[in-house]
Amino acid sequence: MVHDSASAAPIQAGVARVFDEASGYYRQLRWERNRLVRFEKWLTQTTIEEELGDSRVSTALELGCGPGTWTGLLADRAERVLAVDLSESMLGQAREAMAQRSNVTLAQSDIARFNPGSDKFDRILSVRVLEYVPEWQPVVEGLGRWLSPGGRAVVVTKTPISIWRGTGRERWFGPRTFARRLTGRSLNPDFWQKYIPVRTMVQAFRTAGLVDITVRPVIFGLPIFMRGTKQYPIVPQFAEQPFLSASRGIWKWVSAGGRSRRMAALPLAESYAVSGRLEA
Numbered sequence: 001m002v003h004d005s006a007s008a009a010p011i012q013a014g015v016a017r018v019f020d021e022a023s024g025y026y027r028q029l030r031w032e033r034n035r036l037v038r039f040e041k042w043l044t045q046t047t048i049e050e051e052l053g054d055s056r057v058s059t060a061l062e063l064g065c066g067p068g069t070w071t072g073l074l075a076d077r078a079e080r081v082l083a084v085d086l087s088e089s090m091l092g093q094a095r096e097a098m099a100q101r102s103n104v105t106l107a108q109s110d111i112a113r114f115n116p117g118s119d120k121f122d123r124i125l126s127v128r129v130l131e132y133v134p135e136w137q138p139v140v141e142g143l144g145r146w147l148s149p150g151g152r153a154v155v156v157t158k159t160p161i162s163i164w165r166g167t168g169r170e171r172w173f174g175p176r177t178f179a180r181r182l183t184g185r186s187l188n189p190d191f192w193q194k195y196i197p198v199r200t201m202v203q204a205f206r207t208a209g210l211v212d213i214t215v216r217p218v219i220f221g222l223p224i225f226m227r228g229t230k231q232y233p234i235v236p237q238f239a240e241q242p243f244l245s246a247s248r249g250i251w252k253w254v255s256a257g258g259r260s261r262r263m264a265a266l267p268l269a270e271s272y273a274v275s276g277r278l279e280a
């Protein structure tokens, strides 16, 4: 479905409302509260760092910074960072997290309507955002206009076809969820989320004019917990650590491999990263 600006506005208002509400607990719940999510944070951070590279650059842009989870990684690499988000409450959290970083500017913006004028960026990062943006394709195409020549963009988003989708992590169980599945009714009718196929994302990178495009699994492994926000272990506690260590080992082996190994591993991934470079 194609959304023009008029039809997308209520969707963005709904998405902003949901993330405003989540801003108080999102970071703790998603990235800090237990061994599993801390492991997932390590996978995501390692991927971002490897894809961004270590070089010092002049400017960086983050699309959908949320509470500033990854903004510091850009601030470590760039002289100036602009980080934007739809949700004012998320930006409030990011302001606190970035209080000591004088090189970070935070601004409210719907990335589907983002217009940096003539400004260009050496690095552009967007993590777990495009799945909430109906007009994600024009955003990815924007990367080609917003990057400086030789600049690099890294996008992380959720994987559509994945072993994780079949677990309670994605809330298939419980009477309310089951009723919702049967009736087709949504708990948040104005909330919008859609997983983007890897091939479609890669094609959008190409259309944006990016080259050296790589794809890799990010959050990866066997689902050892179920239910997104109320994670119940589905393996005994003593087995958690060995499972995570095995997942880390396989992830490293996959990440160090070529395109076919990485693509073959995607069904075990909850999220994937695509990165590309604008030719100098």
Ligand SMILES: C[S@@+](CC[C@H](N)C(=O)[O-])C[C@H]1O[C@@H](n2cnc3c(N)ncnc32)[C@H](O)[C@@H]1O
Pocket (backbone or CB within 6 Å): 012, 015, 016, 019, 063, 064, 065, 066, 067, 068, 069, 070, 084, 085, 086, 087, 090, 109, 110, 111, 112, 126, 127, 128, 129, 132, 133
């Ligand atoms: C799941 S959170 C991810 C936050 C952060 N990148 C992270 O990985 O922790 C998604 C973020 O995307 C933002 N977002 C969703 N749609 C957006 C849009 N159209 N423009 C800007 N930000 C948007 C939300 O407000 C929220 O902060």
